[in-house]
Amino acid sequence: MERTKLTGRIVTPEDSEYEQARINNNLSIPKFPSKIVFCQKTKDVLNALRWVRENNEAFRIRSGRHSYENYSLVNGGLIIDVSEMDKITIDHKGMTARIEAGAGIGKVYKKLWKYGMTIPAGTESSVGIVGLTLGGGIGMLTRPFGLTCDNLIEIEMVRASGHKGAELIKANKNENSDLFWACRGGGGGNFGIVTSLTFKLHNISNVSLFSVSWKWKDFEAAFDAWQNWAPQTDENLTTQIELKSKEAGEIISQGIFVGSASKLKKLLRPITTAGSPTSVWVKEVPYIEAVRFFDVPSGNQPALRKRSGSFIEKPFPPKAINRMKHLLANAPNRNSSIWHQSLGGTVSKITSHDTAYYYRDAIIAQEYLTTWESSEEEKQNIRWIEELRNTLSSFTTGDYVNFPDQYIKNWPIAYYGKNFNRLREVKTKYDSFNLFKFPQSIPPYNRWI
Known part of the structure; x- marks a missing residue:
């Protein structure tokens, strides 16, 4: 042969x-x-x-x-x-787009904008659409339009077949529906090689942006006001808040509202009246300008970095907020921060078992971030991230599979909750050889890690 x-x-x-x-x-x-x-x-x-x-x-x-x-x-x-497979084909009438797996979300946004359309996805332009989608897909249109994976209609995937073969298959609600379920939140690289994704599209034109900043002294007031407001406000408004290190000394909340600037100003009152904001602005812009605003260049650049995360299902008590403040006051460098994004809205209208993405009841996604300059700094930075995750663990749940952390011991439950066993069934059916494996890959039932 x-x-x-x-x-x-x-x-x-x-x-x-x-x-x-x-x-x-x-x-x-x-x-x-x-x-x-x-x-x-x-x-x-x-x-x-x-x-x-x-x-x-x-x-x-x-x-x-x-x-x-x-x-x-x-x-x-x-x-x-697959990064050089990045063609995007739009069905304007049917409001769908077939996107090859290598397309970065920056390219996706630009192409769809030409037709006055978009999908809800992330913010860093170089992030690949496929990895983002397979893990769920959190971004600044999450509350009105859902996760990226909630807008997925079909995938094409190369899977292992026979003794040494490979075949191209499709998965959607009617064909290989169990695999389609697993690919909406089950994480990248577990079942096969996705070659294209088809999404339903949303019309978009102008949106309203905001930014509110506070100094370190308003840490507790700003975060508490934000966490009690952001997941409950108008679902056309998705927001984030970043708590920076004490050395950087800034708390900043920003977001996108699919609506007018005048209405957004009214919606913002619960946070603009908290503490003493040093800066508040609101403006209406074409959606593509909002995309550029949130595309932070540093996130796209290779760096020495460590990230981890968790979900929040109910607002933090003062004790938890104080723990965050203490750890940020003792951060390893000024680039260390804790980032939060509001969930709820459309995300919570789907049950935890309808897709592999499990944390539908979470009100906030939380990410822990740090970068450093030289290899000598690595241990203290990693230790800080792990201390942060462990210290907050009694107030948080799980972790987002797109914020993987090799130090999480019970990662199957942290990423997938009660959906893990069903994911193992899908793995056993589509990759019983366990060819698609890595340190935190889903194992088939005939093997363990």
């Missing part, structure tokens, strides 16, 4: 572009693959999967390079990278 050949753009350690090709957004966990295949079409993906099976080669799947723990990289193996 003739052996499969790799096709697409192949980069090896001998090539001048290898260094750039191998790195991800997180530089703190370096990996050195033996080959990186940049697939340009579905055939390249099929060939790559057949090749790794025939050669018993370790491999990982990659699109946007934003896997926080670098689970999309492996030492000495093959990376199947």
Whole structure:
């Protein structure tokens, strides 16, 4: 039988572009693959999967390079990278878009904006649409339009088949519906290689932006006002609040309202009257300008970084707010922060079992972030993130699978709650060989980690 050949753009350690090709957004966990295949079409993906099976080669799947723990990289193996498969086909009349798996959300927003449409997705432009969607997809239109995965209609996926084969399948509400369920919150890289996603679209034109800032002295007042208001306000308003280190000394809340600036000003009163804001502004802009506003360049740049997170199901008591303040007062550097986004709205209208994304009752998503400059600083930064997560654990629940943390011991329950067993059933059916594996991948029932 003739052996499969790799096709697409192949980069090896001998090539001048290898260094750039191998790195991800997180530089703190370096990996050195033996080959990186940049697939340009579905055939390249099929060939790559057949090749790794025939050669018993370790491999990982990659699109946007934003896997926080670098689970999309492996030492000495093959990376199947779909980032050069990024075509977007829009059905204007049917209000749907078929988006290839390598498209970054910045490109998706720009293309859809030409038609006055969008999907709810994240904020950093270089994040890949596929990883974002498979984990759920939280962003600044979450409350009116739901998670990114809630707007998914169909996926195309290359899965392992037979002894050494690969095949392209579809999953939607009628075909492979169990896989479709799992791909809406079950995380990236678990079941196969997604090659395209089809979404329903939403009309969008002008939106209203706001920004409110406070100094460190208003830490408690600002956060408490925000947490009791943000998940309950008009569902056309999605907001965030970032609590920065004491050294940076700023608390800042921002958001997008699908509505007028005059109405937004009224909606903001519960937070603009909290403490003594140093800056308050509201303006109405074309949606694409709001996209640019929230696209923080530093988040797109590779750096030495650590992130983790959790969900909040009921407002923090003063004790929990004080713990956050204490840890931010003793942060390892000024770039350390705690970020929160309001949930509720459309997200909570779907039950925890309707999709693999489990935390439908959460009112807030919380992310812990830090970056550093030299490798000597790594341990203290990681220790700070872990202390933060552990200290707040009695007030929080779980973790968002797109904020993975290798130090979470009971990660299956943290990411997937009561949906984990059903995810294992889907894994057993579609990848019983456990080919698609990494340190926190879903195991089939015939194997464990």
